[in-house]
Amino acid sequence: MSVSPIEVGPEDARYDALRRGFNQRWIAEPDYVVVATSTDDVVAALAKFRADPAQSDRRITVRSGGHCYEGFVSSEDVGVIIDVSPMNRVYFDPEMDAYCIEAGATNWHSTTQLYRSTGLALPGGSCYSVGLGGHISGGGYGLLSRLFGLTVDYLYAVEVVTVADGETPEVTVACKDSEDESLRDLWWAHTGGGGGNFGVITRYWFRGLQAPPAQVLLRSVAWDWADFKQRPDLFKSLVRRYGEFFEHEHSGTGPDFIRHYGYRDMFTLLKLTHMSSGKVGLTIQLDGTRTDSTARLAAFLSWITEGFRTGSGHHIAETALDRQIGEHPAQETLFIPTRLPWLTATQTLNGSGPNRCGKYKSAYMTTGFTDHQIDAIHRHLTDAEFTNPDALVQVDSYGGAVNDVKADDTAVPQRSSILKLQYQVYWTWGEDIDKDGAYDYRDAELDPEIAGPNLRWIRALYQDVYRPTGGVPAVPDPAVDSLRSVNTDGCYINYPDTDLDDPELNISGQSSHQLYYKGNYQRLQRTKELWDPHDVFRHKQSVHPPKTP
Numbered sequence: 001m002s003v004s005p006i007e008v009g010p011e012d013a014r015y016d017a018l019r020r021g022f023n024q025r026w027i028a029e030p031d032y033v034v035v036a037t038s039t040d041d042v043v044a045a046l047a048k049f050r051a052d053p054a055q056s057d058r059r060i061t062v063r064s065g066g067h068c069y070e071g072f073v074s075s076e077d078v079g080v081i082i083d084v085s086p087m088n089r090v091y092f093d094p095e096m097d098a099y100c101i102e103a104g105a106t107n108w109h110s111t112t113q114l115y116r117s118t119g120l121a122l123p124g125g126s127c128y129s130v131g132l133g134g135h136i137s138g139g140g141y142g143l144l145s146r147l148f149g150l151t152v153d154y155l156y157a158v159e160v161v162t163v164a165d166g167e168t169p170e171v172t173v174a175c176k177d178s179e180d181e182s183l184r185d186l187w188w189a190h191t192g193g194g195g196g197n198f199g200v201i202t203r204y205w206f207r208g209l210q211a212p213p214a215q216v217l218l219r220s221v222a223w224d225w226a227d228f229k230q231r232p233d234l235f236k237s238l239v240r241r242y243g244e245f246f247e248h249e250h251s252g253t254g255p256d257f258i259r260h261y262g263y264r265d266m267f268t269l270l271k272l273t274h275m276s277s278g279k280v281g282l283t284i285q286l287d288g289t290r291t292d293s294t295a296r297l298a299a300f301l302s303w304i305t306e307g308f309r310t311g312s313g314h315h316i317a318e319t320a321l322d323r324q325i326g327e328h329p330a331q332e333t334l335f336i337p338t339r340l341p342w343l344t345a346t347q348t349l350n351g352s353g354p355n356r357c358g359k360y361k362s363a364y365m366t367t368g369f370t371d372h373q374i375d376a377i378h379r380h381l382t383d384a385e386f387t388n389p390d391a392l393v394q395v396d397s398y399g400g401a402v403n404d405v406k407a408d409d410t411a412v413p414q415r416s417s418i419l420k421l422q423y424q425v426y427w428t429w430g431e432d433i434d435k436d437g438a439y440d441y442r443d444a445e446l447d448p449e450i451a452g453p454n455l456r457w458i459r460a461l462y463q464d465v466y467r468p469t470g471g472v473p474a475v476p477d478p479a480v481d482s483l484r485s486v487n488t489d490g491c492y493i494n495y496p497d498t499d500l501d502d503p504e505l506n507i508s509g510q511s512s513h514q515l516y517y518k519g520n521y522q523r524l525q526r527t528k529e530l531w532d533p534h535d536v537f538r539h540k541q542s543v544h545p546p547k548t549p
Contacts, residue, residue: 005045006035018083020074021066025357027441028074030081037086039171039202042161045082046169046200055079059538062200064104065131069360070496072196072539082200084133090114098156098205103133108350115343120209123148127327128350133201138494139192139412143267143285146400148210152191152410156207160186160199166534172199182530189527192412194493197543198531212342215288219297219338220321220331222279229275230314234307236374241304242270242395243368246418250399255303261296270395271325275382277389281321283331283349288339297337326392326424327353353426359455361423361462362495363473364414367487373465380461388454390426395419413518414489422495423462425454459505470508472500475518490515498540512541
């Protein structure tokens with residue numbers, strides 16, 4: 001336990017690193033950064049912040065892994081950042097009869113420490129450096145989620161430093177089975193309500209964690225855009241059949257082999273890149289202990305690539321995924337199906353990409369793609385006036401065990417979705433605007449247009465794909481004719497997108513809160529009113545108390 005919190009101010013060499021996250025678009029100028037090594041440090045930091053009149057109009061924010069996509073943690077109105085990354089222990093807590101993971105632990109901490117000591121796993125994400133403080137509270141998922149569900153499906157308790165009276169920080173432990181209803185609400189709010197809303201999360205406890213397959217089967221393949229330019233119909237067929245596969249798997253319809261084999265253990269990442277990248281990629285993971293896994297893998301690939309290997313005409317050949325796409329590294333060694341221990345495979349796929357700027361958007365889908373959606377995706381991925389190879393639509397398989405939970409059992413309401421989309425574009429500053437001989441964030445401050453082409457491209461793509469539903473992946477609404485039977489189901493709070501609140505970009509009539517939380521938002525608001533009525537913890541898309549618009 002530290003005597004007092006470590007404070008890193010502007011005069012400290014560490015300050016420039018600690019005031020920013022992974023996305024180099026967002027760089028704050030806080031008075032100082034608190035490096036918290038204990039819950040007591042968090043309490044002390046909050047007490048000092050709330051007692052300082054100079055901070056009355058500024059925000060206090062929290063970072064664990066630093067992967068917030070928007071400026072919720074690092075922005076111009078931030079007075080203090082609490083960095084909980086040193087709080088990263090993973091251990092069994094006999095008093096709770098549960099596994100404890102501190103909020104500063106990363107996906108890699110939980111993966112290695114849990115599995116090596118217990119043989120169990122949290123079904124979290126594949127980006128090793130993402131902090132679990134935010135990952136879990138937003139309803140984190142990963143390559144084991146179709147088999148085991150979401151991280152929050154195993155959450156038993158959470159420790160949060162709250163400031164209910166607006167002044168005095170208190171350490172609050174909320175359990176799934178707490179006798180006090182307000183504590184149960186606070187626990188529930190952390191099963192997908194997002195970070196930065198109710199307090200500073202310091203610890204999580206989990207029960208019922210599962211053992212991953214001892215071995216998994218991996219394969220990564222790619223197809224050349226040069227071939228798809230000759231046969232755009234086959235690109236569209238790939239996207240259509242990929243979505244239809246998981247629609248059939250969910251509904252029990254379609255080809256007999258899907259029902260015969262069973263695919264709940266399979267997780268896939270389809271990376272639909274801009275054509276300037278040269279290749280479209282696909283990564284597949286299945287349970288490698290099953291004797292039929294190689295046959296299941298071959299049957300899946302054969303079905304989604306129907307027509308690629310016809311006897312005449314232009315063929316679409318499988319090639320190695322020999323380049324980084326998005327946040328995942330090149331995987332040319334996985335061109336041949338490869339069986340690996342689960343932990344080794346997880347390390348192989350782990351990645352977060354280089355430090356750069358990025359913009360992200362998301363969508364949940366309850367069925368496969370419509371023709372309009374496929375045409376719009378293809379149109380923007382083949383836009384010859386846009387030449388950034390680091391732009392893509394990643395389509396993750398979803399569903400399976402995720403669909404076994406009711407929409408209001410956790411704060412994550414999208415329990416009928418079978419696909420989860422992440423729209424991504426990355427760039428570096430690329431211009432020495434201030435003529436100091438180097439590229440850095442100051443160049444972007446002097447010339448915001450450095451980001452302009454990338455932001456315009458991803459916004460135009462997203463608006464076009466969801467044009468029939470108001471420019472966003474609207475949630476179904478039986479009261480609105482155009483939204484009664486849509487195949488979209490909102491957005492993912494862990495891929496936040498402030499464009500959702502721009503009336504020029506979102507004309508659906510649905511706010512970001514409705515897109516993230518659907519009907520669960522009202523309970524989140526009631527919880528906010530109980531635990532943070534003074535809105536101490538807030539950002540551009542935070543949960544509002546009911547009296548706040």
